[in-house]
Structures are given as C-alpha cells and as structure tokens.
Amino acid sequence: MMDKRPDITIVVPCYNEEAVLRLFHAELERIRALMAGASFEIILVDDGSQDNTLPILKELHQADPAVRYLSFSRNFGKEAALLAGLEAARGAYVAVMDADLQDPPALLPEMYQTVLSGNYDCAATRRVSRKGEPLIRSIFARVFYRLMSGISDARIVDGARDFRLMSRKMTDAILSLKEYNRFSKGIYSWVGFRTRWFEYENTERAAGVTKWSFRQLLLYSIDGITAFSTSPLIFASLAGIILCLVAFVMICVVVVKTILWGDPVAGYPSLMSVVLFIGGIQLFSVGILGNYLAKTYLETKNRPLYIITESSDG
Ligand code: UDP
Ligand code: MG
Numbered sequence: 001m002m003d004k005r006p007d008i009t010i011v012v013p014c015y016n017e018e019a020v021l022r023l024f025h026a027e028l029e030r031i032r033a034l035m036a037g038a039s040f041e042i043i044l045v046d047d048g049s050q051d052n053t054l055p056i057l058k059e060l061h062q063a064d065p066a067v068r069y070l071s072f073s074r075n076f077g078k079e080a081a082l083l084a085g086l087e088a089a090r091g092a093y094v095a096v097m098d099a100d101l102q103d104p105p106a107l108l109p110e111m112y113q114t115v116l117s118g119n120y121d122c123a124a125t126r127r128v129s130r131k132g133e134p135l136i137r138s139i140f141a142r143v144f145y146r147l148m149s150g151i152s153d154a155r156i157v158d159g160a161r162d163f164r165l166m167s168r169k170m171t172d173a174i175l176s177l178k179e180y181n182r183f184s185k186g187i188y189s190w191v192g193f194r195t196r197w198f199e200y201e202n203t204e205r206a207a208g209v210t211k212w213s214f215r216q217l218l219l220y221s222i223d224g225i226t227a228f229s230t231s232p233l234i235f236a237s238l239a240g241i242i243l244c245l246v247a248f249v250m251i252c253v254v255v256v257k258t259i260l261w262g263d264p265v266a267g268y269p270s271l272m273s274v275v276l277f278i279g280g281i282q283l284f285s286v287g288i289l290g291n292y293l294a295k296t297y298l299e300t301k302n303r304p305l306y307i308i309t310e311s312s313d314g
Helices: 021-034 053-063 078-088 105-116 135-151 168-175 184-191 214-228 231-261 268-301
Strands: 008-014 040-046 067-072 093-096 122-127 160-167 195-200 308-311
Touching: 008 021, 008 078, 021 040, 021 053, 021 105, 040 053, 040 078, 053 067, 067 078, 078 093, 078 168, 093 105, 093 168, 105 122, 105 160, 105 195, 135 214, 160 168, 160 184, 168 184, 184 214, 214 268, 231 268
Parallel strands: 008 040, 008 093, 040 067, 122 195
Antiparallel strands: 067 308, 093 160, 122 160
C-alpha cells in the first residue's frame, strides 16, 4: 500500500449504492484532476449492502489505486460507517461525503483551499434549501434544529450536512469521542475548532433511493437530543414540582370549601381527569428516564461499533 501520507482522505459510507457508485467515482476523478497538486485516498465503506455495492467497490479498487474499501458484516448504520472510515483514514486532511452526489464534490477544491490557508480547521457545508424533499420532512427538520440549539450544548446549524473537510487535529479529536450512541452532527459541533461554512442548494440524489424512512429520521433525531442534552430529565423534575404546587393549592381550596359550605357531591369527572393527567405525566417522565438509562446500558456494554469482514487491506 501507499507509504506516503496522502494529502486528502475522502470517507464515503455506502449502503446499497450500486446505482450511483460509478457515477460518484467518475465525478470525483474529474475534481481530482482539477486539484492536481494534492494526493488522494478514497475510503469507501460498505455498510452491509445487500446489492452489488461490494463487487463495485472491489472493481473501483482494482482500477484506481487511490481507492480503499472496508466491508461490514451487516448494516451497522451510517454513523458506524463514518467512524470506520475516519479510523482508517491516513490523510493530512479528511473529508466526509455521501455517495449519492447530493454533496457536490465540485466544492472540494475551495474547501481544501480554506483549510490549507491555516485559518480554519474545518470546511463544512449546509443546504440553504430543501427543494425536492417532502414538506413534512422539512418541517420536522426545522423543529428539530430549533429544539436542539435550544436545549443542548452542541449547536447545530440548520441544514448542516455531514459533508465536510477537516484537519488531522480535528479528525483525531472526533476519534477521541468513543461513545456508542454516535450523532455526528453533534460531535462535529461539540469538538469545536474554527469552521467555515459553505452553502449550496439542495440537489436530488443522482441515482438510487434514500436509505432513510421518516420513522428512522424521527428516532435518529431523538437519539441526537438525548446524546447531547439532559434537559428532558429536567423537564421531568419540573413537571413534578409544578404538579405538586397545583395539588397543594387544590387541597387548600377543598379544605376551605368544606369548612365553609360543607361537603357537596364529589365531582367524579374532575377527579378522573386529574388522575389520568398525573398518571400520564408520570409515565412520560419514567419514559424519559428509561431512555437515558437505555443509552447508559448500551454504553457500558462496550460493544464494537462495527465489524469488518473484508477490506482492501486484506
Ligand atoms: N448510508 C449508510 N448506511 C445506512 C444508511 C445510509 O452508509 O444505513 C449512507 C448512504 O449510502 C449514503 C449516505 O449514508 O451515502 C446518506 O444516505 P441517503 O442519501 O440515503 O440519505 P439522505 O441523503 O436521503 O438523507
Ligand atoms: Mg442522500
């Protein structure tokens, strides 16, 4: 293999991307030709694809010495694929991008100039539009970014993509976060470093289909919140305190009423509503607690985040 450290490593998670991989590689070749001064290493991570992704990765590896690949024993998710790629990366700078050409490689030369200048450790990208995306998905995404920046200690820029180019320093910082519940967007922001943002219009994927259902995205966003914020736990305590106060006031009212006017017929409906309301809040709070406990449970197991069955390194 290459002994010299490449200038730029490009890490690409690939899950069932047979339709787009050759296109992606061709586009990347075009950009590489424009950046003739820089040497490249491309790490394609097959996240347990069921289609022809792996054979295509092997073919690309044969044809292009800059291409390396890793293949997982099953689908471990994009976060695991990113981590595996970052761990394998040897470049002085490391870029992360999707395989579907939604992250335009054409931005790479400018991003590289930015980090090379030494004024920034990271060139990151955000989408300024969500053209071509289902409306409901955009609305939920907005709500999520609002919520996240309100309650967590990792600020996430609205529309931020995983597409970015980072210095070795920042890459090593990211790798030093060993958590099992990985939420990359939060991690990038949490480690800090000087970041310059590049903006671009959303483009539809070049071929193939999205790997995320709405349900998966919703669960992913909840993961993101619990990974970077403990505010929901405070909500549980606050709700408890407020309910205690309400109950206290109600007790006073009932006592005074009974002393002044005696005891009229008890109100069954109001009693029922209160019981149900409090029961609901309790279950909700226990649910939040359980969620954090589950995360802790998974972290303490210390499982590997992915398992590699084969790779271009043998
Ligand atoms: N991906 C992955 N593992 C998964 C799901 C997705 O490695 O379990 C990769 C996928 O191959 C692509 C990137 O993550 O390179 C983004 O996926 P996709 O384009 O489907 O997401 P979207 O752009 O629709 O949010
Ligand atoms: Mg995509």
